[in-house]
Amino acid sequence: MTGGPWDTVPGCGRHCARHALPPVPAVTTALRGAAFAATVRRAxxxxxxxxxxxxxxxxxxxxxAALGIRLDGGGPxxxxxxxxxxxxVANHISWLDIPALLAVEPVPVLAKREVGTWPVAGGLARRAGTHFIDRASPxxxxxVVGELTEILASGRSVAVFPQATTWCTADGGVFRRATFQAALDAGAPVRPVTLTYTQGALPSTVAAFCGPDxxxxxxxxxxxxRGLAVRVTAHPALPPGRCRDRRELAALARSAVLAAPHPDTPVRPNAPAHHGG
Structure with missing residues (x-):
């Protein structure tokens, strides 16, 4: 179903997801799969x-770590x-964006309702306290804005993906403005965050989750x-009262996200994880 306040049809499809390096051997893939399954069972x-x-x-x-993904950058x-x-507020590329953010700052996440029905990921999302929205319901x-306002006003933080859908690169799509109204109403700061994926020293779209994928x-x-890494780049927070309205706040946040360093720029590792390849 389409046409809701958050619904967006991206210009990306499953063809956008490509390996930047040759895949790892089948035995490595199998070992990672077993490690991933065991980690999911524990969670x-x-x-x-x-x-x-x-x-x-x-x-x-x-x-x-079980997936062989290195985590770069960090918080708070x-x-x-x-x-x-x-x-x-972060750009949205993959379902991996959520564990990447939670690995740095474990806060509730706002996600589309469909995530809750996914195998494996849905159960984890529900247990992790994810808030689900129906993007097709005006x-x-x-x-939702009222609930976000209450969460923020209570002193709790929440992570959202204002692009409304996934794109294969950080600069895809516009930032929907609705969730920014909650920050204005609660007098809450906004922290722009950029998520980027690389393989070795190369930008990669292999983690992208787009279209009918x-x-x-x-x-x-x-x-x-092979050599997949996700970088979480936190930009200076936008303080409450800096912007006149949610349109300006969303534009400033998007500009900050797009101004992230190039993927080749070294950053301080936040949490080591094995590559497995």
Whole structure:
């Protein structure tokens, strides 16, 4: 279903997801698959305890490590504050964006309703405290903005993907403005974050999850990816009161996300993870 307040038809499809380096041997792919399955079983066994921030960060890092993905960059993503929480806004490339963010800053994430129905990822998302929205329902818009405002006003932070859908590169799509209204209403800072994927020293789209792609097909590509790394680049927070309206706030956040360093720029590693290839 299309046509909702968050619904976007991307210019990307499954053809955009490509390996930048030759895939790893089949035996490595199999070993990663086994490690991934074991990590998922441990996380699912946590039940509601998975939402505990320390446990959630550990499980997210373990999930990336099992897939052979290195995590670069780091946080904190929440702005220092004794008042409202932080609205963390990031570009959206892959389902891997969520564990990458949680591995740095374990906060609730706003995701499309369909994620909750995915095999494996859906169960993990629900246990991790993810908030789901129906992108095709205009009637949900005021309710979701109100709920986000309450979360932020209470001092809790939340991560959102304002591009509304996934793109194979960070600069795809516009930033939808609705969630920025919650930050304005709560007087909360906004932290722009850029997610980028590389293989070796090369920019890579192998993690992209676009168009009619399926979770299992994407997982198979990721399991076979050689030298895959995800970088989480946190930009200076946009303080409350800096912008007149949500249009200006969304534009400033998008500009910050697009101004991220080139993938070849070295950064301080945040959490080591084995490559497996």
């Amino acid at each position: 699912l066994a946590d039940g509601g305890h998975l939402a505990d921030p320390a446990r959630l960060r550990d499980r997210a890092r373990a999930l990336l 993503l929440r702005a220092p504050s004794t008042g409202p929480g932080t609205l963390i 009637r949900q818009l005021p309710q 399926s979770f299992l097909a994407s997982l198979r590509r990721v399991l076979a990816a």
